[in-house]
Amino acid sequence: MKIMTGINWFKYSSPPAFYPLxxxxxPWFYTLATVFAAVGLxxxxxxxxxxxxxxxxxxxxxxxxxxxxxxxxLYLVMATWAGFGxxxxxxxxxxxxxxxxPTGAMFTLLALVTGxxxxxxMWGAWWVWDARLTSELILLFLYIGFIALQAxxxxxxxxxxxxxxxxxxxxxxxxxxxxxxxxxxxxxQGASISMTSAPxxxxxxxxxxxxxxxxxxxxxxxxALVRVRCIILERERRADWVRQLVxxxx
Amino acid sequence: xxxxxxxxxxIISGVALVALAATLILNAFRSNMVFFFTPTxxxxxxxxxxxxxxxxxLVESGSLQRDSDGLTVHFVVTDTVQRTKVTYQGILPxxxxxxxxxxxxGKLGPDGAFIASDVLAKHDENYMPPEAxxxxxxxxxxxxxxxxxxx
Amino acid sequence: MHWNSLGExxxxxxYAFYVWTSxxxxxxxxxxxxxxxxxxxxxxxxxxxxxxxxxxxxxxxAR
Numbered sequence: 001m002k003i004m005t006g007i008n009w010f011k012y013s014s015p016p017a018f019y020p021l022x023x024x025x026x027p028w029f030y031t032l033a034t035v036f037a038a039v040g041l042x043x044x045x046x047x048x049x050x051x052x053x054x055x056x057x058x059x060x061x062x063x064x065x066x067x068x069x070x071x072x073x074l075y076l077v078m079a080t081w082a083g084f085g086x087x088x089x090x091x092x093x094x095x096x097x098x099x100x101x102p103t104g105a106m107f108t109l110l111a112l113v114t115g116x117x118x119x120x121x122m123w124g125a126w127w128v129w130d131a132r133l134t135s136e137l138i139l140l141f142l143y144i145g146f147i148a149l150q151a152x153x154x155x156x157x158x159x160x161x162x163x164x165x166x167x168x169x170x171x172x173x174x175x176x177x178x179x180x181x182x183x184x185x186x187x188x189q190g191a192s193i194s195m196t197s198a199p200x201x202x203x204x205x206x207x208x209x210x211x212x213x214x215x216x217x218x219x220x221x222x223x224a225l226v227r228v229r230c231i232i233l234e235r236e237r238r239a240d241w242v243r244q245l246v247x248x249x250x
Numbered sequence: 251x252x253x254x255x256x257x258x259x260x261i262i263s264g265v266a267l268v269a270l271a272a273t274l275i276l277n278a279f280r281s282n283m284v285f286f287f288t289p290t291x292x293x294x295x296x297x298x299x300x301x302x303x304x305x306x307x308l309v310e311s312g313s314l315q316r317d318s319d320g321l322t323v324h325f326v327v328t329d330t331v332q333r334t335k336v337t338y339q340g341i342l343p344x345x346x347x348x349x350x351x352x353x354x355x356g357k358l359g360p361d362g363a364f365i366a367s368d369v370l371a372k373h374d375e376n377y378m379p380p381e382a383x384x385x386x387x388x389x390x391x392x393x394x395x396x397x398x399x400x401x
Numbered sequence: 402m403h404w405n406s407l408g409e410x411x412x413x414x415x416y417a418f419y420v421w422t423s424x425x426x427x428x429x430x431x432x433x434x435x436x437x438x439x440x441x442x443x444x445x446x447x448x449x450x451x452x453x454x455x456x457x458x459x460x461x462x463a464r
Contacts, residue, residue, distance in 0.1 A: 045410070049403060052383030053345060053373060056414030060423045061377070067427070106430050114423040121419050123370045124343030130285040138275055145268055152261050185306060186285050187353055192375040201377040219431065226438045233445040237452065246449045 015092055015232045016241040022225040029222035033215050040211030048205045060118040061205075065192075066213035068111035070220060071139060072174050074104035078146075079171040082164035094160040095235070097167060098150055099228035103220050105143035112136060123187060131180035132188035135173060142170040156235060286353050289332040297358070305334060305364055306353040306372065314348055327352060327364070338366040345371035 012018050044062040051058035078100040085093035115133070116126045127133065146163050153159035181190045192200045199206050236242050286306030287297040297303050305327055313326035322339045325348075336354055346352060351372030359365045378386075404410040413420040 046404075049379035049381075050414070051377050052380040053347075053350070054377075055416065057344075057416035057419060058377055059413070059420050063423055063427045103434065106434060110427060110430060113426060117419045117423050121416055122343065122345050122373060124346075125368075125370050128285075128370070134275060138272075141268065141271055141275075148264055152264060184285065185288075187370060187372055189373055189375040192377060200375050202379055202382060205377050223434055223438060226442065230438065230441045230445050233442075233449065237445075237449055242449065243453065246446075246453050249446065 013090060013092055015095070015236055016239075018092060019229060019232055019245075022229055026222055026225050029218045029225065033218035033222055036211050036215035036218060040208055040215050043204060043208035043211055048208045049202065051205075054122055057118065057121050058205075060114055062208055062212050064111060064114040064118055065209055066216045067107045067114060068136070069213055070216045071104060071108035071111050071136070072177055073217075074100050074107060074220060075139060075142070075167075075174055076171065078104060079167045082167040085160060086164050086168070091160070091235075094164060095228050095231045096224070097164065098160075098231055099224045100220075101143055101146050101150075102227070103223050105140060105147065107216070107220075108136065108140040108143060112140065125187075128187050130186040130188055131184040132177065132186045135177040135180050138173055139170075139177060142166070142173060146170070288329040289327055289334040290329055292334050292358070292364075293332045299358065302355065302357045302367075304353050304355045305336070305366075306351070307334075309346070309348050309350060309352050311348045325352075327354065335363040336366050337363060338369050340369070342369055343371040345373050347371075 012021055040062070044059060048059070048062075050056060078097045081093045081097035081100070084090060085097060112133075115136075119128070120126050146167055149166055150159050150163040153162060180186060181188055193206070201209070233242060286304035289305065289307055291297055292305060297305070307327040307329045310326040310328045310333060313324075315324045316322070317324070322337065323342065324335065324337050326333045327336055328334075336356075337359075338354065338356075346369065351374065353370045353372050354364065354366035355368040355370075356364055356366035411417060411421075
């Protein structure tokens with residue numbers, strides 16, 4: 001308790017204090033991402049066995065599922081920051097949600113394309129309009145809508161409020177994606193990993209997938225921190241502390 | 251003024267584009283909320299009688315037949331309660347197998363059999379090495395044997 | 402390891418195109434994002450530096 005109260009954690013909720021802290025953390029998260037990716041890829045291709053029904057094509061799961069998880073998870077984190085931003089009127093919160101959107105959109109695109117590349121040989125179709133695939137596509141449009149709305153309004157504070165509202169409303173889509181395979185009949189199969197039952201995967205396969213999921217997670221934190229630092233520099237360029245930063249650097 | 255008008259036009263066209271995309275998707279969503287009908291629903295008459303729809307279930311073991319032309323296949327889709335006969339002309343996906351999931355697009359013929367224009371394989375969420383799958387199958391067979399023997 | 406040769410590894414049981422495109426695309430997108438962010442950061446610094454130089458010359462002229 002003493003230690004916790006010794007540091008003022010709220011100090012880091014202001015851009016001047018957060019900027020150097022983020023700078024310190026970035027290399028660590030990049031390193032962790034690289035290590036997890038290396039281990040994950042080794043397990044995925046060298047240790048994990050062939051699948052009994054899908055042969056080697058199932059190995060797409062090692063990027064597809066982590067990317068799909070990240071696409072949903074990052075949206076929830078983005079919407080949470082947007083909510084904090086609206087509730088507390090904190091500019092750093094809005095910057096955080098803005099920093100997460102492009103990475104979330106990238107993972108959504110990755111989930112859709114790798115899914116398509118997996119569906120073609122296994123199901124026999126690049127794309128079907130079932131509830132899982134359609135709701136994931138809507139997620140991509142939500143990310144793009146968020147980024148476009150933010151960019152199309154000049155006044156940054158109005159842009160923050162409008163895009164945050166969109167992010168919060170769009171959050172209902174995430175449980176729809178997750179439960180779509182349970183609520184409706186879909187071509188997409190159910191979840192192999194869930195909170196309520198034992199994983200329906202061999203342990204080495206599962207380990208490979210979880211390692212790559214961790215790698216994506218660490219990577220997302222790293223790039224979100226890099227991006228939020230860019231946003232801070234761009235939006236706070238007239239602030240005294242940024243000017244002092246420039247003088248130190250040049 | 252001009253820059254403001256330009257931006258307004260940009261925002262309006264953007265909103266229109268998003269609205270169009272959303273409408274298209276929601277439409278697809280609504281008509282595909284029920285992605286496929288089960289053989290039970292088909293026999294009950296819940297599936298469209300004249301239009302095209304999808305039927306889903308398991309390919310019944312031992313039901314797959316190939317015509318001599320090498321392209322036309324016949325199989326039975328079952329949900330373990332009801333069965334529907336399906337005829338299809340074309341290439342089957344790699345995962346199409348007896349006892350495994352299938353979703354076929356097409357319509358009902360006059361004789362009540364389903365004429366498919368497209369066949370998709372639906373696989374389950376289990377992933378394991380072939381040896382484990384074989385062991386599992388073996389164990390299952392043994393347990394059913396011991397269950398039947400006392401009778 | 403269950404691959405008997407490098408060729409077998411790259412063939413991915415006949416699914417080489419699908420598997421390697423998936424992983425290749427992941428690598429490309431990640432690299433694109435990392436490099437794009439580096440460019441954005443450098444641009445932000447250049448803008449700040451330019452603004453500072455302009456401020457200085459403004460002060461100089463005013464004097």
